[in-house]
Amino acid sequence: SAVISQKPSRDICQRGTSLTIQCQVDSQVTMMFWYRQQPGQSLTLIATANQGSEATYESGFVIDKFPISRPNLTFSTLTVSNMSPEDSSIYLCSVVTGLTNTGELFFGEGSRLTVL
Amino acid sequence: AQKITQTQPGMFVQEKEAVTLDCTYDTSDPSYGLFWYKQPSSGEMIFLIYQGSYDQQNATEGRYSLNFQKARKSANLVISASQLGDSAMYFCALTGGFKTIFGAGTRLFVKA
Numbered sequence: 001s002a003v004i005s006q007k008p009s010r011d012i013c014q015r016g017t018s019l020t021i022q023c024q025v026d027s028q029v030t031m032m033f034w035y036r037q038q039p040g041q042s043l044t045l046i047a048t049a050n051q052g053s054e055a056t057y058e059s060g061f062v063i064d065k066f067p068i069s070r071p072n073l074t075f076s077t078l079t080v081s082n083m084s085p086e087d088s089s090i091y092l093c094s095v096v097t098g099l100t101n102t103g104e105l106f107f108g109e110g111s112r113l114t115v116l
Numbered sequence: 117a118q119k120i121t122q123t124q125p126g127m128f129v130q131e132k133e134a135v136t137l138d139c140t141y142d143t144s145d146p147s148y149g150l151f152w153y154k155q156p157s158s159g160e161m162i163f164l165i166y167q168g169s170y171d172q173q174n175a176t177e178g179r180y181s182l183n184f185q186k187a188r189k190s191a192n193l194v195i196s197a198s199q200l201g202d203s204a205m206y207f208c209a210l211t212g213g214f215k216t217i218f219g220a221g222t223r224l225f226v227k228a
Contacts, residue, residue, distance in 0.1 A: 031214055042207060043161075043218040090159060096214075104151065105209070105216050107161040 002027055002097050004108035012114045013083050020079045021111045023093030028073035031096040034066070037110070038089045046091075049076040083115045118143045120210045122219035129198045130227050136183070137193040137222045139208035145169075148212035150191040152182065155205040155221075164206075167191055198226045 003026040013019050023032065032049040047055040047068055055068035070076040080087050093108040119142040129135035141150065152164040167175045167182045175182045183192040195202055203226045208219040 033216070042220045045215065045217060048215065092161070094161075094216075104163055104166060105161075105211070106163075110159055112159070 002029060002095050002106040004093055004095060004106060006093050006108035006111050008111055009109060010112040010114075012116060014116060015084055017083055018079055018081045019083065019113065020077050021091055021093070023076045023078070023108055025074045025095055027097070029095040029097050030073075032070060032076045033094045033096075033105070034068060034076070034078045035092040035094060036089045037092060043092065046078070049078075080113065083113075085115045088113060088115045118145075118210055118212060118215070118217050120208055120217055120219045122208050122222050124222045125220070126223045126225065128225045128227060129195075131200060132197055134194060134196045135198055135224065137195070137206050137208075137224065139191045139193065139219060141189050141191060141208075141210045143210060143212050145212035148210060150182070150184070151209040151211065151216070152180070152191075152193045153207045153209060153218075154202075155207060157204070161207075165193065195224075198224075200226050200228060202226050 005024045007022045034046040035043040036046055037043050045058050046061045047057040049055050049068050049070040051070045065081050067079045090110040090112050092110045094105045121140045148169045150167045154162040154164055165175050165177045165180045165182050167184045174184050179196045181194045205221045205223050207221045209216050
């Protein structure tokens with residue numbers, strides 16, 4: 001298992017600003033992911049955070065809007081840049097601890113962003 | 117490409133009765149996993165049950181069981197003896213190729 005801490009847990013942001021969300025895991029993990037959950041919607045994968053290299057983004061998400069860092073095996077950040085009200089969502093960090101490609105996903109508690 | 121579908125936006129069930137939440141999927145990976153997560157109003161994602169693509173038997177975890185029909189590409193969640201605390205969103209998820217995608221979710225309402 002893994003314990004994941006996300007900061008901030010919630011924030012209210014002004015249009016046009018940027019916010020960085022931090023994700024800290026209590027153990028080294030193989031895979032780290034960032035998801036977005038818009039109000040009343042399911043979880044959508046933004047990107048896979050790769051340790052020591054550029055993140056792998058899903059269709060519809062770009063690095064300029066959602067830059068991601070992963071300097072080591074326990075920490076990652078997601079920045080939401082130049083925010084608009086449409087970016088109001090819960091952003092979730094998640095990890096897989098095993099080596100198989102079918103491992104359970106563990107989630108942080110999420111960061112709830114409201115953009116005014 | 118992977119795809120996962122939940123066709124029931126909402127479901128009602130009487131307390132103490134069983135309920136089935138539907139999930140179908142599509143993937144070209146021979147090795148994959150299917151998960152169900154519960155998301156109460158607090159927003160946390162709670163793991164319920166897992167089924168591997170090579171598992172011969174259907175997974176069970178307490179009151180939760182997964183009705184896995186590989187040929188039909190379905191992985192329905194069965195909750196027995198529903199409780200009021202089961203009222204929540206339920207997401208089916210497909211993992212393969214080191215990536216997990218989620219269905220649209222089903223909101224379950226348990227009536228007293």
